[in-house]
Every structure is written in structure tokens, then in C-alpha cells.
Amino acid sequence: TDAHLSAMEAARVLNAFVMETPDQARAMAREADAEIAKGDAGPLAGIPLGIKDLFATKGVRTTACSKILGNFVPTYESTITSQLWRDGAVMLGKLNNDEFAMGSSNETSCFGPVGNPWRRDGSNTTLVPGGSSGGSASAVAALLCMGATATDTGGSIRQPAAFTATVGIKPTYGRCSRWGVVAFASSLDQAGPIARSVRDAAILLRSMAGHDPKDTTSVDIAVPDYEASIGKSVKGMKIGIPKEYRLDGMPAEIEKLWSEGAAWLRSAGAELVEVSLPHTKYALPAYYIVAPAEASSNLARYDGVRYGLREQGRNIIEMYENTRAEGFGAEVKRRVMIGTYVLSAGYYDAYYLRAQKVRTLIKKDFEDCFAKGVDAILTPATPSAAFGIGEKGGADPVEMYLNDIFTVTVNMAGLPGIAVPAGKDAQGLPLGLQLIGRPFDEGTLFSLGEVIE
Numbered sequence: 001t002d003a004h005l006s007a008m009e010a011a012r013v014l015n016a017f018v019m020e021t022p023d024q025a026r027a028m029a030r031e032a033d034a035e036i037a038k039g040d041a042g043p044l045a046g047i048p049l050g051i052k053d054l055f056a057t058k059g060v061r062t063t064a065c066s067k068i069l070g071n072f073v074p075t076y077e078s079t080i081t082s083q084l085w086r087d088g089a090v091m092l093g094k095l096n097n098d099e100f101a102m103g104s105s106n107e108t109s110c111f112g113p114v115g116n117p118w119r120r121d122g123s124n125t126t127l128v129p130g131g132s133s134g135g136s137a138s139a140v141a142a143l144l145c146m147g148a149t150a151t152d153t154g155g156s157i158r159q160p161a162a163f164t165a166t167v168g169i170k171p172t173y174g175r176c177s178r179w180g181v182v183a184f185a186s187s188l189d190q191a192g193p194i195a196r197s198v199r200d201a202a203i204l205l206r207s208m209a210g211h212d213p214k215d216t217t218s219v220d221i222a223v224p225d226y227e228a229s230i231g232k233s234v235k236g237m238k239i240g241i242p243k244e245y246r247l248d249g250m251p252a253e254i255e256k257l258w259s260e261g262a263a264w265l266r267s268a269g270a271e272l273v274e275v276s277l278p279h280t281k282y283a284l285p286a287y288y289i290v291a292p293a294e295a296s297s298n299l300a301r302y303d304g305v306r307y308g309l310r311e312q313g314r315n316i317i318e319m320y321e322n323t324r325a326e327g328f329g330a331e332v333k334r335r336v337m338i339g340t341y342v343l344s345a346g347y348y349d350a351y352y353l354r355a356q357k358v359r360t361l362i363k364k365d366f367e368d369c370f371a372k373g374v375d376a377i378l379t380p381a382t383p384s385a386a387f388g389i390g391e392k393g394g395a396d397p398v399e400m401y402l403n404d405i406f407t408v409t410v411n412m413a414g415l416p417g418i419a420v421p422a423g424k425d426a427q428g429l430p431l432g433l434q435l436i437g438r439p440f441d442e443g444t445l446f447s448l449g450e451v452i453e
């Protein structure tokens with residue numbers, strides 16, 4: 001814990017932590033020491049972790065990196081973090097993220113952008129760590145914590161993991177409790193770990209997962225010992241390569257990495273087959289309807305009355321308006337407006353309902369594929385390596401949204417997906433591959449991920 005606290009101090013330039021909790025960390029570490037001495041230590045005893053600022057932490061400011069929650073101190077602890085503390089982990093502090101997890105570069109945070117510890121060969125440009133879990137990925141990659149919590153609504157665990165050569169898994173929808181995690185799009189949101197290795201991710205997920213009576217969408221099935229999946233043979237497994245993910249204009253190095261990944265799995269005894277997921281091309285537009293729609297509804301609670309910031313006004317309506325105008329950033333406002341529009345009476349059928357139908361088709365594509373005996377699907381994690389701060393999405397938000405092209409399908413279908421570091425581009429930057437699994441079969445992803453890692 002002391003070593004990590006010093007590393008955090010030395011790396012403040014990354015802006016990965018938005019709140020450091022050294023006193024709490026030392027107290028928790030001492031408690032873990034005492035438990036180890038007594039011989040009844042939990043599986044994470046003394047392991048220092050960073051917590052994405054989307055997780056409510058009792059008595060510790062939780063902001064979702066939005067000005068509107070700037071002074072919010074929860075009186076409760078999220079289920080996931082309580083389980084981590086139950087197992088002995090130590091909290092180092094709260095990690096930066098895109099405001100309300102809306103973004104792919106961590107540039108929408110009210111605390112400013114996060115630096116990626118990786119740089120292009122011979123260049124001094126500061127690169128984004130990806131988003132929205134940019135602080136989590138950057139802190140793990142820079143060895144400021146041994147692991148971090150993160151959330152993934154449309155790629156926010158997997159894309160930052162791919163940009164920083166870390167491992168990130170978005171579990172099956174329902175695997176982890178969402179209780180006490182600030183809601184973005186409730187039918188897509190799932191939390192998971194970002195870690196230094198596949199094994200670490202497996203160990204962390206076991207503590208984070210499980211049924212929670214406080215979240216009725218969390219599923220009451222046993223959480224396996226994921227660590228036991230590490231090193232398990234993948235011989236005879238059938239791995240699908242979806243032809244629709246071969247995009248026009250895809251960089252040659254991504255294409256090459258993908259073939260290499262397939263070759264590694266083949267030499268470990270897996271069988272590679274081409275599969276088709278015909279509705280893939282509709283996933284991104286449908287996601288950018290469903291996610292803002294749910295966000296506009298979830299964010300209605302930030303009204304200046306219940307949480308955080310309150311601006312003055314001559315009457316209550318003006319107070320709401322001034323609070324929201326002042327408290328939300330540009331991307332969040334864009335999402336609220338899009339979401340409200342697609343849910344409005346005249347447009348509901350044309351946009352929201354249609355997007356939900358597309359979502360069902362995307363899910364069915366995967367079901368058909370798994371019904372043919374496919375155990376997992378291999379794809380690139382991102383269409384490029386990390387880009388520079390300020391380089392994308394300025395005038396055209398869609399340019400930023402395109403980052404999520406390989407990751408959003410997994411959330412739309414509720415499936416588990418892991419991003420594993422697999423190689424580097426010509427500039428020396430990390431690139432990741434993604435494995436998508438059957439519902440609740442995270443174990444297979446850990447076995448396959450370890451072969452690629």
C-alpha cells in the first residue's frame with residue numbers, strides 16, 4: 001500500500017485519481033495485516049485497488065466526474081466495493097472517468113483528461129487512455145494500483161484496457177450487482193475489473209460478482225472460481241471469427257493482430273471457424289439511441305434538490321434549469337437531448353422502438369452462432385490504438401462514437417467480453433483483442449484470454 005501511495009504521488013501528472021484516500025488505505029492495510037496474522041485473511045487481503053468514481057463509497061466523495069455531483073458524499077457503499085472490502089482489499093482512492101461514463105477518451109470528465117502512460121515512439125504527444133474507465137486503465141497500466149473497478153455500458157472497460165495493455169472484462173449482464181453504481185443506461189451497464197493480467201482479472205471478478213437482493217437484475221447463480229480457468233486446456237474449443245467485423249478501411253495492423261490471435265488459439269488446439277453476425281452494422285446506431293434514451297431518464301434525478309450542486313433561481317423550475325445548465329457538461333447535455341427526443345411521443349416508434357427491435361436481432365445473431373457449437377468469438381477490441389488528447393470528436397461527436405464499433409454489440413446482447421493485450425502497432429502502442437462468450441461463461445474467456453496474453 002505504501003509503495004502504491006508513493007507511486008500515485010509521483011504520477012499525479014496522469015490525473016488518474018480524482019481523490020486519494022491515503023489514511024483510509026493505511027488503516028485498511030493494517031486491518032488486512034492483522035487478519036493475515038490471525039490466519040483468517042480474505043482472498044484479496046492487503047491488495048491495493050483504485051475505484052472508478054462511479055461507485056458509491058461511504059463517506060468518500062463520489063462524483064461520476066460530473067460537476068453536478070461535485071460535493072456528493074454517499075452515506076452508503078456500493079455492493080461491489082463492499083464485497084471487495086469484505087475480501088480484504090484496500091482502497092487507494094477514486095479514479096477519473098468520462099462524465100457519467102459518457103465517452104471513449106476520458107476527455108468529458110469535469111476533472112480534466114487522463115494521460116495514458118504509453119507514448120508513440122519518439123513522440124511527446126500525450127495520448128488518451130480510452131474511456132470511460134480511463135483513470136482505471138491508466139492507473140493499472142502505470143502500476144499505481146494492483147487492479148481497479150470499472151464499468152462498461154458500450155465498451156468502457158474493454159476499450160481503455162486495449163489502449164493501455166491491461167486486461168478488462170465486462171461480465172455477463174446480471175453477473176455483478178449494479179447497486180450503488182451511478183446509472184448511465186441501466187439495461188447495458190455492467191461493472192468489472194481492469195487488471196494487470198488475465199489471472200488478476202479472474203481473481204478480482206470472483207470477489208465483485210454475485211447475486212444481490214438489492215439489484216433484481218443480478219442473477220442468482222453460483223460464481224465459479226474463475227482462477228481455476230487459468231491454464232485450462234482450450235483444445236477442441238470452437239472459436240468464431242465474425243466476417244462482419246472485417247471493416248472496410250480497417251488498419252492492416254489490426255487485421256494482422258486478429259489473424260495472429262486466431263493462429264495462437266489454433267496452435268493451442270482450438271478450432272477456428274468463420275461465423276456471421278449479420279446485424280452487426282446496426283449495432284452502433286442502435287446503441288446511440290438506446291443508451292442516451294436510458295441516460296435521459298436516469299439523469300432526471302439530478303435536479304438540484306436531491307444531490308450535489310444547487311444553483312439559485314427565482315422559482316423551482318428556474319432552479320432546476322440553472323442547476324442542470326451549470327452542472328452537466330456538453331456531452332451529457334447532448335445525450336439527454338438525444339434521449340429525450342427519441343423517447344418523445346412523435347418519435348418513439350421511429351427511433352427507440354426500432355432500436356430495441358434491432359437489439360433483439362443482434363442478440364439473436366449471437367444466439368444462432370452459439371447454437372452452432374461456437375464457444376467464443378474473437379474480434380479486435382478497437383479499430384485503432386490510443387489517439388492524442390484533443391485529436392478526436394471535437395467538431396463531430398460521431399468520430400468518437402466510432403471507437404465503440406467492436407464493443408457495443410456485446411452490451412446490446414448482454415454477453416461477457418474480455419479485452420486482452422495482444423500486440424503493438426507500428427508506433428509501439430498497445431493493441432488488444434476481444435473475446436466474446438456465452439452468457440455466464442466468463443470462465444472460458446479467462447482460459448482463452450490467457451492463451452492470447
Ligand code: GLN
Nearest residue numbers: 101102103153154155156
Ligand atoms: N463510449 C460509449 C459511450 O460513450 C460507451 C461508454 C461506456 O461504456 N460507459 O456511450
